[in-house]
Amino acid sequence: MSPDTKLPARNTSDQAAAAAFNGWIRRVVKGAAELRALDDGELDAVMDPATGSAILLPEARLALNGSSRVVRGVFDVLPGQVCVLDSAGTVIMANDAWRAFGARHGGAGLSVREGDNFLAACRTAERAERKRALAVGAGLRQVLMGARLQFRYEYVCDTSAGHCTFTLLIAQIARAEASHVVVTRDNIRECKRPRASPGPDRTGRRKFANLARADVPNRLLAALPAQDYERLRGGLEPVTLTYGEALYEPGQQMRHVYFPSDCVVSLLTVVEGHRALEVGLVGREGMVGSRLALGITQSSVRALVQGTGSAVRMGAARFMRVFRQSPALQRTLFQFTDTLMNQVSQTAACNCFHVVEERLARWLLMTRERLPAGEFHLTHEFLADMLGVRRVGVTTAASSLQRQKLIRYRRGNIRILDQKGLEAAACACYQHVRIRDPEAGSG
Amino acid sequence: MAAGSHDMAGKPARARKGDAAVTTVVVMRLYIAGGAPNSVKAIANLQAICEQHLRSSYRLELIDVCEYPQRALDDGVLVTPSLTKVSPGPATNVIGNLSDTGSVLAALGVRARAMK
Numbered sequence: 001m002s003p004d005t006k007l008p009a010r011n012t013s014d015q016a017a018a019a020a021f022n023g024w025i026r027r028v029v030k031g032a033a034e035l036r037a038l039d040d041g042e043l044d045a046v047m048d049p050a051t052g053s054a055i056l057l058p059e060a061r062l063a064l065n066g067s068s069r070v071v072r073g074v075f076d077v078l079p080g081q082v083c084v085l086d087s088a089g090t091v092i093m094a095n096d097a098w099r100a101f102g103a104r105h106g107g108a109g110l111s112v113r114e115g116d117n118f119l120a121a122c123r124t125a126e127r128a129e130r131k132r133a134l135a136v137g138a139g140l141r142q143v144l145m146g147a148r149l150q151f152r153y154e155y156v157c158d159t160s161a162g163h164c165t166f167t168l169l170i171a172q173i174a175r176a177e178a179s180h181v182v183v184t185r186d187n188i189r190e191c192k193r194p195r196a197s198p199g200p201d202r203t204g205r206r207k208f209a210n211l212a213r214a215d216v217p218n219r220l221l222a223a224l225p226a227q228d229y230e231r232l233r234g235g236l237e238p239v240t241l242t243y244g245e246a247l248y249e250p251g252q253q254m255r256h257v258y259f260p261s262d263c264v265v266s267l268l269t270v271v272e273g274h275r276a277l278e279v280g281l282v283g284r285e286g287m288v289g290s291r292l293a294l295g296i297t298q299s300s301v302r303a304l305v306q307g308t309g310s311a312v313r314m315g316a317a318r319f320m321r322v323f324r325q326s327p328a329l330q331r332t333l334f335q336f337t338d339t340l341m342n343q344v345s346q347t348a349a350c351n352c353f354h355v356v357e358e359r360l361a362r363w364l365l366m367t368r369e370r371l372p373a374g375e376f377h378l379t380h381e382f383l384a385d386m387l388g389v390r391r392v393g394v395t396t397a398a399s400s401l402q403r404q405k406l407i408r409y410r411r412g413n414i415r416i417l418d419q420k421g422l423e424a425a426a427c428a429c430y431q432h433v434r435i436r437d438p439e440a441g442s443g
Numbered sequence: 444m445a446a447g448s449h450d451m452a453g454k455p456a457r458a459r460k461g462d463a464a465v466t467t468v469v470v471m472r473l474y475i476a477g478g479a480p481n482s483v484k485a486i487a488n489l490q491a492i493c494e495q496h497l498r499s500s501y502r503l504e505l506i507d508v509c510e511y512p513q514r515a516l517d518d519g520v521l522v523t524p525s526l527t528k529v530s531p532g533p534a535t536n537v538i539g540n541l542s543d544t545g546s547v548l549a550a551l552g553v554r555a556r557a558m559k
Binding site: 028029031033034036037038040041042043044045046047049052053054056059060063237238240242243308309310 | 468470472475476478479480481482502504506508509511512513514515516520521522523524529530536537538539540542
């Protein structure tokens with residue numbers, strides 16, 4: 001990095017700092033189109049190659065500060081007690097519910113206010129609370145240092161409302177630029193009450209957690225317990241997989257694992273002197289690269305993307321580190337690998353014994369249940385490659401299925417019109433390899 | 444503005460090229476900076492352009508450089524908003540809030556569809 005592309009320091013006067021910042025942008029951004037957009041005020045951020053981060057331009061920063069007021073408003077509306085700490089453990093934001101609890105119950109239950117340092121509050125807690133405060137402080141320090149993703153602590157204390165049991169959850173905010181953490185506190189039981197009941201705060205939080213899981217399009221990732229998914233999430237990178245792209249070739253090292261969201265990846269066996277033949281299909285129900293779970297780092301198949309779509313991927317080495325630490329991920333992946341092996345062996349038998357029309361029906365049903373869209377694009381050539389038959393065989397089989405009004409096939413776009421009918425037209429293999437999760441493939 | 448990188452997808456569909464009906468899906472990446480004003484404008488402008496001129500035959504990936512800066516650097520993107528056409532080739536790039544529809548269409552290699 002040459003010295004003239006270093007981001008200027010901000011300890012000069014405002015005017016000088018603005019001039020230096022402007023000069024820096026013009027040294028980093030040299031293209032005519034970029035400079036024109038900069039002069040027209042159409043840019044928001046410039047990448048700093050030295051630090052690898054995005055530097056917001058002043059106008060964008062001011063506008064975002066405005067939107068942070070909206071965030072603050074939303075934060076205050078939340079019924080649960082929530083506060084956000086910076087990397088030093090200082091409370092930078094506490095919502096209305098957190099502040100109201102502090103005002104109501106005084107210093108009970110580790111009450112800290114905006115501007116207070118949570119770690120310091122734990123160190124200087126009153127004698128009666130010293131033990132639990134030190135435990136919370138130790139947990140918070142581990143989360144701040146990144147040694148753990150979250151820390152949960154249950155404690156009992158006396159408040160003006162009586163004898164209460166609290167659950168304190170300290171968790172990293174994965175999407176924050178710096179290492180901020182969020183602290184939530186739930187009053188899970190007040191001993192004055194005859195029966196413990198999940199209050200509105202807990203119900204709300206559970207709903208919020210479900211919402212977050214529903215947001216994950218890949219079913220394998222969505223099925224993981226929240227803690228295990230969090231372990232993976234930091235290393236997941238969104239990518240677009242393009243039609244015809246080969247993710248792996250036989251014998252090559254698998255550098256990434258892929259979790260498809262709305263595309264399907266074919267696993268092809270390559271036999272010398274013959275066309276590649278499809279032996280497996282992976283979509284949003286699974287993962288491409290599951291061989292890593294068996295400790296094998298080389299691919300035995302060609303993994304070919306069918307139709308452009310999105311996925312998330314993760315470096316193989318990092319994935320293996322998380323895999324070794326997460327029994328739930330191991331269990332999920334072993335189950336998926338078993339399902340995939342079942343699919344591969346069934347497909348091999350199917351390719352050998354069943355007629356093209358039955359195989360095509362099976363293949364269309366398998367593809368459909370792995371894609372969120374009701375219609376998908378496939379050419380006859382592509383289908384012929386997947387099924388290991390000549391193009392004319394696919395044309396005849398597709399025409400037959402169309403005549404029976406089971407599918408509509410126009411210029412490569414296929415829509416399944418009669419799911420039950422197509423299942424009846426498929427060979428029995430489909431019932432052995434269909435996805436059992438009712439959520440995948442619905443609609 | 445939702446942060447992160449996600450798809451605003453259209454499924455493959457027919458687009459007209461001359462007299463022959465062909466299937467062309469335009470794959471694009473739009474690099475934005477969170478909910479910053481020009482980024483928000485760029486998304487709105489691009490959505491309008493796609494709906495009018497590409498119908499459903501496009502795929503758009505939004506990449507928030509505040510969350511995925513390395514992705515932008517790896518792709519050689521230095522400023523946001525920045526739109527890259529990935530396929531069909533050749534790859535092209537448009538910088539700014541995409542208010543100039545003509546230059547966006549030219550970069551995407553799409554002929555303007557007459558307004559109804």
